[in-house]
Amino acid sequence: MAPVACLTTVPAEAQAHQSFHANDAASAVVVIPGAINTDKGVNDEYEPLKNLLELSKQILTENDRGGYTIPAKGLYPYQWNWDSALVALGWATLDEGRAWQELEMLFSAQWEDGLVPHIVFHKPSPTYFPGPEIWGSVEQPMGTTGITQPPVAAITVRKLYEEGVNKELAMQKAKELFPKLLAWHRWFQTARDPHGTGLVATLHPWESGMDNSPAWDEPLHNVPVDPIPPYVRKDLGHVDSAMRPKQEEYDRFLTLVYRFRAVNYDCTKLYFLSPFRVTDLCTNAVLYRANLDLRWLATELGENEIAEEIDGWVEKAHKAFDTLYDAKAGMYKSKDQLTGKLLAAKTSAGFLPLFARVASAEQAASLAATLERWLDCVKSGIPSYDPEAANFEPLRYWRGPVWAIINWMITDGLRAYGYEDLACRVEADTYELLVSHGISEYYNPVTGAAAGGKLFSWTAAMCLAWLSKAATPAC
Numbered sequence: 001m002a003p004v005a006c007l008t009t010v011p012a013e014a015q016a017h018q019s020f021h022a023n024d025a026a027s028a029v030v031v032i033p034g035a036i037n038t039d040k041g042v043n044d045e046y047e048p049l050k051n052l053l054e055l056s057k058q059i060l061t062e063n064d065r066g067g068y069t070i071p072a073k074g075l076y077p078y079q080w081n082w083d084s085a086l087v088a089l090g091w092a093t094l095d096e097g098r099a100w101q102e103l104e105m106l107f108s109a110q111w112e113d114g115l116v117p118h119i120v121f122h123k124p125s126p127t128y129f130p131g132p133e134i135w136g137s138v139e140q141p142m143g144t145t146g147i148t149q150p151p152v153a154a155i156t157v158r159k160l161y162e163e164g165v166n167k168e169l170a171m172q173k174a175k176e177l178f179p180k181l182l183a184w185h186r187w188f189q190t191a192r193d194p195h196g197t198g199l200v201a202t203l204h205p206w207e208s209g210m211d212n213s214p215a216w217d218e219p220l221h222n223v224p225v226d227p228i229p230p231y232v233r234k235d236l237g238h239v240d241s242a243m244r245p246k247q248e249e250y251d252r253f254l255t256l257v258y259r260f261r262a263v264n265y266d267c268t269k270l271y272f273l274s275p276f277r278v279t280d281l282c283t284n285a286v287l288y289r290a291n292l293d294l295r296w297l298a299t300e301l302g303e304n305e306i307a308e309e310i311d312g313w314v315e316k317a318h319k320a321f322d323t324l325y326d327a328k329a330g331m332y333k334s335k336d337q338l339t340g341k342l343l344a345a346k347t348s349a350g351f352l353p354l355f356a357r358v359a360s361a362e363q364a365a366s367l368a369a370t371l372e373r374w375l376d377c378v379k380s381g382i383p384s385y386d387p388e389a390a391n392f393e394p395l396r397y398w399r400g401p402v403w404a405i406i407n408w409m410i411t412d413g414l415r416a417y418g419y420e421d422l423a424c425r426v427e428a429d430t431y432e433l434l435v436s437h438g439i440s441e442y443y444n445p446v447t448g449a450a451a452g453g454k455l456f457s458w459t460a461a462m463c464l465a466w467l468s469k470a471a472t473p474a475c
């Protein structure tokens with residue numbers, strides 16, 4: 001794949017007018033109103049990018065539910081935690097006030113103990129399972145889930161604060177959100193690292209955000225399936241089953257929910273009773289980076305004691321990250337806390353220590369070499385799982401497909417370590433996927449085909465916040 005400078009030669013089919021059928025979540029084709037092609041001032045070469053930006057804006061607007069953004073119609077009808085933090089980056093390019101509001105809505109659901117839930121059920125919806133009545137009960141449905149997701153929010157707050165045009169608004173909102181972010185990050189330290197190892201535990205595959213990652217095969221297999229009430233999956237009514245987790249995984253996902261519900265999601269108990277407890281690379285890398293950004297905000301806001309407290313977390317985590325590095329494989333790996341073993345699967349989360357800035361120069365060089373090898377194996381990267389592995393599945397969710405949000409994080413990391421060409425290569429791949437195949441949840445790295453939910457919010461946000469800046473001849 002050529003660097004981004006070559007992006008101006010976009011495949012002809014990608015330039016065809018597409019239709020925007022916002023109500024048809026299953027439609028891969030999108031229509032962009034003709035109006036967007038009428039701006040005479042824009043160089044022809046940039047038409048595809050301009051179309052993508054217009055479509056991205058329409059997707060966020062269509063998925064806006066009044067202050068929060070659903071990931072995709074039908075498939076995901078509520079507010080998701082890390083989705084919203086990433087989507088806010090997209091909103092910031094359109095309306096800074098709306099970007100801050102996205103985070104405010106998310107934090108309005110924060111629990112007293114500091115947890116920021118993985119889903120907020122603002123309004124009822126019949127199209128998703130498991131909904132509020134499973135997390136709570138039919139008699140007393142819960143307003144949120146009782147688990148969390150990778151803590152992207154502090155990273156977003158720093159970006160909005162630093163890059164926002166409305167400085168007064170940014171100062172006010174950052175001040176309001178800071179104590180809430182801090183409470184969540186403290187919750188991670190206590191509820192998820194009670195022994196003070198420096199790395200936090202993830203207790204449910206849904207918390208990792210990479211639900212059916214091959215890294216979870218072994219630890220999830222060790223979760224016994226309880227006699228849970230019969231249930232009907234709704235995801236399979238929206239997306240082909242070949243693109244989704246399997247039934248045996250769902251049975252265990254649900255078993256964990258019922259076990260957690262039985263103790264009322266008490267965060268002082270869950271760590272000790274969960275039959276699934278892993279050190280997830282994605283959560284820990286995102287948390288590490290978010291702590292660096294929270295520390296930066298603390299200094300900006302004159303909270304020096306808090307900055308010192310965060311320094312303590314970061315220092316400990318820095319040392320502990322080395323225990324996740326497999327030098328022979330040239331990759332970081334997640335760990336099963338219950339067996340103490342590193343998990344063999346090489347996944348795209350293994351590159352996220354670059355995003356965290358926790359890898360050494362030598363480790364970064366190995367990661368870059370591994371990534372290059374992966375990219376050479378596929379048409380478009382980054383695959384979410386080692387494309388040379390025997391059980392690589394290019395269509396199935398987190399077991400092979402490309403995710404734009406992960407590409408953004410890894411690209412950011414590659415740049416920080418000086419791998420500019422490789423960063424450009426990933427950007428070029430991502431851009432081409434979106435231009436040629438629309439704005440979807442994920443993409444098949446072998447064919448480039450779009451997969452999962454269509455008209456997807458965080459992919460649209462990545463287009464607005466990242467690719468719009470990257471896809472220029474300057475790269």
Ligand SMILES: O=C(O)[C@@H](CO)O[C@H]1O[C@H](CO)[C@@H](O)[C@H](O)[C@H]1O
Pocket residue numbers: 071076080081082083118206208209210211235
């Ligand atoms: O499949 C599901 O039902 C949900 C469960 O949380 O998970 C998927 O969708 C979420 C919303 O986009 C993302 O936040 C996750 O990362 C992704 O794995």
